[in-house]
Every structure is written in C-alpha cells, then in structure tokens.
Amino acid sequence: MSGALVALLVSFQEIWPTLRRWLNDFLSSSQRSQVIAFFGIIIAIASLLKFLGFYRSISNWLAQAKWDEFGSWAEWIGAVGQIMIAIVTAYIAWRQYVISKDLTIQQNLITQQQTIDAYFQGISELALDDEGLLEDWPQERVFCEGRTAAILSSVDANGKAKVLRFLSQSRLLTPLRRDNHLGRPMLDGQGGYQEDRDSGVRVIDLNVMLAGVNLSGTDLRWTELSSANMVRTNLSYCDLAHANLTCSILYEANLVGADMKGAKLFYGSVETASPLSRTHPPDYRTGAYTGAVVEGINFTGVLRLSEQQRYYCCAWCGEESRNTIPGGCEGIPNQLGR
Template sequence: MGEDKMTLRENQTAAALRLSKVLAARNRWRTGWQSLRSVLMPIAMVTVVVAWGLDWDALGVVAALVLGGLSFPLVWTSTYHWFTEDLTEQQRQFILAALGLSLTVVALIAMTGAMDWIRARFQGTNWDAVGALAEGFGALGQILVALLAAYVAWRQYVISRDLTIQQNRITQQQTIDSYFQGIADLILDDEGLLEDWPPERAIAEGRTAAILAGLDAEGKAKIIRFLSGAKLLSPLKRDRRLGRAIFDGLGGYEEDIEYGVRVINLGSMLAGADLSGTDLRWTELSDANLTGTLFRNCNLTRANLAGAILQGADFTNADLSRVRLFYGTVEQASPRDRLNPPNFRTGAQTGAVVEDVNFTNVKNLSEEQRYYCCAWSGSRSRETIPGGCEGVPNKLGR
C-alpha cells in the first residue's frame, strides 16, 4: 500500500509539472503573439493607407485582410466579454429584442412588396421642398440641442452647488464637534468637575470668538445652545478665596446674577451677526453686546436677554414667548447704563437696551414685555411694536 501511494503521488507530481510547463509555454506564446500583433497592426494600417493612396489594389487588399484578421479577434473578445459579463440579463435581452425587431421590419419591407408601394407613394414628391423642410427641422434640432446643452450645464451647476453646500455643512459640523471637545478638555478636570482658572477662561473666550466668526447662522446657534445648556454663559457663584464655582446641592452649579463670574463672556462676539431663522430657545444672552444683530424669524422662547445691548437689532417675525428682558417689576425696570450698577431687587438698570429695535410682527409678546419695549425703545421702535403703545409713556424721551 505504501509503494502504491508513493507511485500515485509521484504520478500526480509529474502531471502537475507537465501542466505547469504547458501553461508556461502557452503564456509565453500568448505574450509573444501579443507583442508581434502590436507591431504588425500599425504596419498593416500604414500599408493599407499607402496602397489606397497609390492605387495598389492587390497590396491594399492583402494588407486589409491581414489587418482585419488581426483586429477581429480583439474586437470579438472584448465584445463577447462585454455582452456576457458586463451586461445584465435584462440588458442582453433588450439588445437582442432590438436587433430582432429591426430585422423583422427590414425583412417585412423587403419581402412583402412594401418598398415598391413606398417608391410609388413618393414618386411625385418635390424633393427640393422636402430638403428645405429637412433643413428647417435641422435648424430646429440644433436649437433644441443647444437648449439641452444649456439645461445639462445648469443641472451640473446645481448639483455641484448642492454638493459644495453639503460638504461645507459636514466640514462645519466637524469643526463644531472639535470645538465642543476642546472646550470640555480645557475647563473640566479629570473627575469631570469645572476647573476654570482665569487663563483657561481667556483661552475659552478666544476659541469661542474665533469659531463664531467663521460659522453661518445655524452654526452660531449650535454654539450658543451648547454654551447655554452647559451653563458656561451663566454667572456662577464663586468661592471668594479660590474663585471656584460652588455647587447648588442639586447636581449643578449655583448662579449669582449680581456677583457671579461666567466661564465664557460673549461680550461683542455676536454684535452685527445674522442669526435669522435659528433656534435660540432657553439660551443665555444676558449682558451680551448684540448691537445690530439680526433675529428675524428666530425662536427665542425663554431666552434671557436681560442687560443685553440690543440697539438696532431686528426681531421681525421672532417668537419672544416668555423672553426675559429685565429683572424686578416692569414699572421700575430700566435699561442698563455705564454709570449706575444694576439693582436686581427693583429692576433698575437690569433691563435690555432696546433703542431703535425693530419689533415688526413679533409673536407672543406679553403685556409686560410690550410695556417695557414701548417705554424704552424710542419713538421709531414704538411704531413697530404689535398692539401699539397707546397709554405707555416714552421714558427714553427720544
């Protein structure tokens, strides 16, 4: 048994060696033939052209046959591979059906005498008029082709623009995500507690100012919502010795509107910014300089704008539901000023500066908000406040 197995293994090895030699010889022959064909085909082409130009018919016919013999296998192999491998079964069936239908039409015309009827039908036709009509259709076709080309170019522009906008959105979101992570790493310690020393607060404010300058309205709104939700824009109560934020006993940090220190002070980062059409619900914008900022069609529900400088801002069609514009009572509340400190018990000097603000078509404006805006916005802004300002004194005096 052992000798039989050895003999069988030797025979298999010998057969494998013979097969490998045959395959190697076949590959060498194929490579050599491809190289020879690459040389012969250009020579045959040149010979056909020269023989055709010099009327050497015999040489031209021979060269053409050689060229056809060299070219046909390549074309046939590529076509067969394309037809059997690249096309789906449905596409192959469609091509065969189209060829069959074309052959059917030609055969019926040729074998039923329809061609004679067609010749007789058009025998007396004025072909000059037909030619003129064909030229007219040709001109119309050129116009349609030009219009089609213009439409294709326009669609390419639209698609390119949409792709660019989408790519910009992706890039902007990646930038915002990096900012979120960077701020968290900067102001939180290893245990996840707030640790914001003055240099860290300064760096955080610098990062915020830099990223807000390069974002669109929606990107700015995302940053503001993040900072507001994380209480980084709120004035936090501090330890008088170490300056660290104090817990409120409920898992968060205690706020102190009188003496608190914000992790990030927006200052004038949003002055003149366009925040139109964004979601700014529950955002903390108190004491921020928002001069000339556009809040058109914004949702500012429960936003805190107390002490903010809103001079020249535009709130057209904005939702001001339960927005805080001041502290204390509306009768005693007044806008902030540079000389007097705010009194959060009475509301004096705690309100937003609303001079020359556009309140056209604002929504959900409460009576207290309307009274405050009418009293402190000035004569031009009073004309834009929904509901009018009849019976409300102009405390601004101008």
Template sequence: MSTSEQSESSPPPAVPLQHLPDDPDDGKPPESAPISSASRLSPVQRLLGSTGVLVLGWCLNWPWLGVVGTLLLTTIASRTLVPIGRQWLQQSLAPNARNVVLAWIAAIAALAGLLKYSGALLATDRWLDRVAWDEFGSWADWVGAFGQIAIAVLAVYVAWRQYVISRDLTIQQNLITQQQTIDSYFQGISDLALSDEGLLEDWPQERVFAEGRTAAILSSVDARGKAKVLRFLSQSKLLTPLRRDGHLGRPILDGRGGYAEDREGGVRVVDLGVMLAGSDLAGSDLRWVELSEANAVRANLRGCDLYRANLSRSVLFEACLADANLRSARLFYGRLEDATPRSRALLPDYHSGEFTGAVVENADFTGAQGLSEEQRYYCCAWCGERSRATVPGGCEGVPNRLGR
C-alpha cells in the first residue's frame, strides 16, 4: 500500500474536548469581572436605600451617617434627573431658546455677584437694621387703600375691554347689515330696469323709482358702500347716457352686443344729479366710474382712486381731491386749448371741448397723484387763484382763465 493510501485510510488525530460543566449553574464569571451586589439593585431600590440611610442618621442623630445618606441620595438622584432634564430641554427648547435661558441664568448670577462684591448687599443689611419695623403696622392701611385702587383700575380696564369688544361686534354687524341692504338694492334695480328677456327696459316712471332708490341708498351707507353702489351702476351702464329711439325712448343697441352711447342727447337710467353733493367718499375705489355731470360740490374725495374715471362736466366746486389718484382721469373732451368748464345755459360741444370740462373752482389738489401735463394745465387754468397753489407741479406760466 502506498503512502498516500495509508494517509487517506488512517483516522484523523483525536482533538481533546474542553470540559463542559454538567450543570449550567456551575459556570462562574471570571475573577477579573466580578459582579457587585449594588449593580443588581434597581434605581428605585437605590433611592429608597439612600433615603433610609439619611432618615436613620437623622433619627439616631449620627451626623456621619446623615452625610453619607445625603451624598448617596444626591448622586443617585442626579444620575436619574440630569439625563431626563437634558432630554426635556432638547425636545422643548430650540438651540436659540436654550442659549437665551442660559444667558438669563448667567445674567442673574452676574447680578448677584455684582451686588455681593460691590457692597450693595452689605449696605442694604445695614439700612434694614436701622429701620423701625414697629412703624410698619400702619402701612397696612396704605396697602388696603392701594388694593382698592388696584381693584378699581382692574374694573375700569374690564369695562373698557367690554366696550371695545361690543363696539367691534356692532361695527361688524353694521357692515353685514349694510352689505345685505346693498345686495337688496342691486336686486331691486335689476328687476326694475330689466325685462323678462334680460333687455334694458326703463320707462320714465321706472327711471324715477331707480333714482329714488339710489338717492336713498347713497344717503344711508358709508364711503365704502357708496363706492360699491357707484361701481355697480357704472359697470352696468346705468350712469352712461344711452342713445334712444325717437318714438318710445328705448335704448338702441350698437350692433356689438351693447347699447349705443350718446353724450350729447342720450338719457341715463340713473341720473346722479346732486346725490353726491357734500358726500364723504374718502379713500374709495372709484376706478373707471362714470361720474360725468354729477354734482359733487364740496364732496370729500381725499385719497380716492379715480384712475380712468370720467369727471367731465362734473361739479367739483370746493371738493377735496387731496392725495387722490387722477391718473388717466377724464376732465374734459376735445382739445385742451378749447376745453372749458360746463355751463348751465350753453350746450357742450364734444368735438371742440367747449363746456365739456369739470368745474374745479376752489378744489383742493394737494398731493394729487398721476396728473398729466394736460390735466395740470386745465386745473391751473380753471381752478381759480385760491387753488392754484395746491396743484402739484405748480402753475407757473399757466394763465388764470377763470379770472378770479
């Protein structure tokens, strides 16, 4: 038999088996890592044991035992509370907030140290030693009087807050009621001026009723309500002079889906007349609103947005247009050189511009915005000497065509 065959047939050498304990309980940890009995105690048991040591030393009047119990209790409580407190701070406070809290603690500690080492606390102690404390008994009356005053002030504050809340609720309720009134007016005017087919059908008596309703609503709402009514009437073409047929006076369609406009001889569904005289429209949104031929004498239009509003032939005598936006607003028709304010006796000429302009005598244009050169020239020429100083940009070189 060859050597290779002998090596394959011979069994492998026996490996000595390690000694395994017959019972698991016979196994013991190595001597290098002993397990102390204290490590097997739960945190609650440690706290109770330390507290017992402290109480025992207290009861037996053994200071050394009390000190040991105090140190043990402090150590165990700190090991339990410090991680919990750190976790709570990290979850409850952002890094910036933690920095602020630490800064306040440091500031308080610094203030305490400053008072301590600057002698302020010592001076306060000396002053307190000199105080006649028996005289402080009479201070109770002063404290009682101060308490009564504080209660009275608190009652006044509560009453004032109730007034403010009641006022706000009243204002909100008034706004809701006003909006409901305006919505009812819109519906009433629509039902009055429209036919069943949705066409404009305004007979003379219906126009009178529409003007009466409009006058009533404009006199009972605030500036925002007035602006809503004017925007509705303007966008609905109820303030625009419409061309009428020569028989029944019905409005004529312009062939482009709307009604034909006729500045010279047209009839408006609602003629504002003197409804805006002396009215307060300050700060209102009146963009693209048709106000031609409206009598707004002494009206307050301060801060109004009159972008592209039609003010031709309107009466703005002594009206306040301070801080108003007059950008692209129409003050007249025709050419600037021929444009003149409206006249009671003479008819307007919308080609040349005669008697098509607004009456701006004694109007206040202080801080008016968006005035073009044509608008500035017209206002300076026809507002009078009293108002020329209020026109933005000045009126130098513009003649006073009003003559007064």
C-alpha cells in the first residue's frame, strides 16, 4: 500500500508541470473554474446520494435480485441488438442507393447538356457560311431536320424546351422569304431576315417531331411552334406566353394549367379566323384557315386566357372541350358542330 502511494506521488509530481502547462494553454481561467465546478457538482451529488441511503438501497436490491433471470434478459437484449444492426444496415444501404441515384441523375443531366451544346454547335456550322450569314441548301436543311429529330427524341422535357427556344430565337423555325433564284433567305434591311408566312421556307420544319411528346412544366415562352404537329402532346403547366401556335395541330393536346398569356392562336380577326384546313391554304389577311386546331383539348385551369383566345377556343374546340374552358362558353356558337 505504501509503495503504491509513493509511486503515485512521484509520478504525479513528474506529470503535473506538463499537465498544468496544457491546462493553461488550452483552457482559460474561466474555463478552468467551470471544469473544477463541474467535478465539484459530481462529488457533491455522489456524497448527497450516500447520505440519503441511495447506495444502500441499490446494494439491497442487488442482493435480492434473481440472477438466473438475467440470462433470458440477455438473450432478448441480444436479439434486439441484432434487429437494430439489421435496421442500421438496411438504412445505410438505402442511403447509398439514394446517393448513387442522385449522382446518376446529375451525371445524366451533365451528359445531356453536353449533347445539346454539341447540337447547337453542329446546327450553327450547317446553317451558317464563313461570313456568318444564313446559307441553307436543301440537303443542309435535311441534315438539320434529321439532327433535330434525333436530339428531340433523346433528351427529356426540359432538354426539348431548350432546343425549341434556341431554334425559335435563331429564327430557324420561322418561314423566311427566299430570293426565288438560289433560294437564299433575304435580308430585311434591319439586320434580320424577312418573314414570309405565305410562301416562305423554314430552315427546320418540325413536322411531327413534337407529336405525343411530354413537354409538361417547361418554359416555351416566345417559341415558334406554328405549323407543328402536336397531336396528343402534353403541354400541361407549360409557360406558353407569346408562343406562336398558329396553324399548329393541337388535337387532343393537354393544356391543363398552361399559361397562355399573349399566345398567338390565329391571324386576323377572331370573327373570321378558322383552324388549319387540309384543302384550303391559309389566308393571313382575314385569318381564315390560319388558326390552331384545338379540337379535343383539355383547357382545365388554363391561366391568363384572353377574351379573343377564349372565343376562338370555344368556337372551334368541340362540345366536350368547351366544358373545360375557364370562364365558360355561354353565348359563343360552336362552329365545329360537334
């Protein structure tokens, strides 16, 4: 006993200077006081419990305990522990799956954006000459349409919207006036190209590229979608503000919740405008046969529909679709007749 005490005192005398320097370096005076007070509280509580007989009660309970029962308790605790380990393992595996899925989605988005950027570069090289002027020979237009059809079938809804906005702002979807000699687009004298709705030629004609596709929730503001075949296309919750939908085929399309502010559905007056016809050419002066085919569209919850748009849609969408138009169609004749 005496040897142990002597060894403890000698060892403490050797380590105390180092311990004191460490305490002075890492703890301020107030922190040292808090540490001492913390240990003082623990000692005080332990002493108080001793005087209250808490330790004696614990000793009596341990003396009366049936230790044979603790074996079955240990088995139950072991089983519960194994179940908890299995739950933790399953949770870790699930988290790894979620993280892997998120990383895959991010990688796919990066790859898709790189594909779209390459498409933009390729279309620009095909359609522009060395001086930066638009020069689209017939075979080049065919290549442009082929590349556009391929990219639209390989990207998601947001990717499709990016492609359509690029083509629209580049006026590659707009019918342009040609010189009737070499077929080159004619400048308008203001830094752009002349638009010719009657007999102009588009660099890229969408045709049926958008038929039946999902464009739900995308940004299609100011896009040139005229003459596009969008039969049964999902345009729900799209932003179609100021989009040009004239002569387009929107038969049974889904426009639930779409924003139609300023969207162009026809040319001319709403009283004389009518949908695109297979047998009659569009008359852009009166608006006859220049309108979008709106039969069978679901207009439920369409936003910012103007009175002219509402009148046109009520007149030409058919009896079933008239019931879905916000504001109703009371007093507007059913020009479609079915």
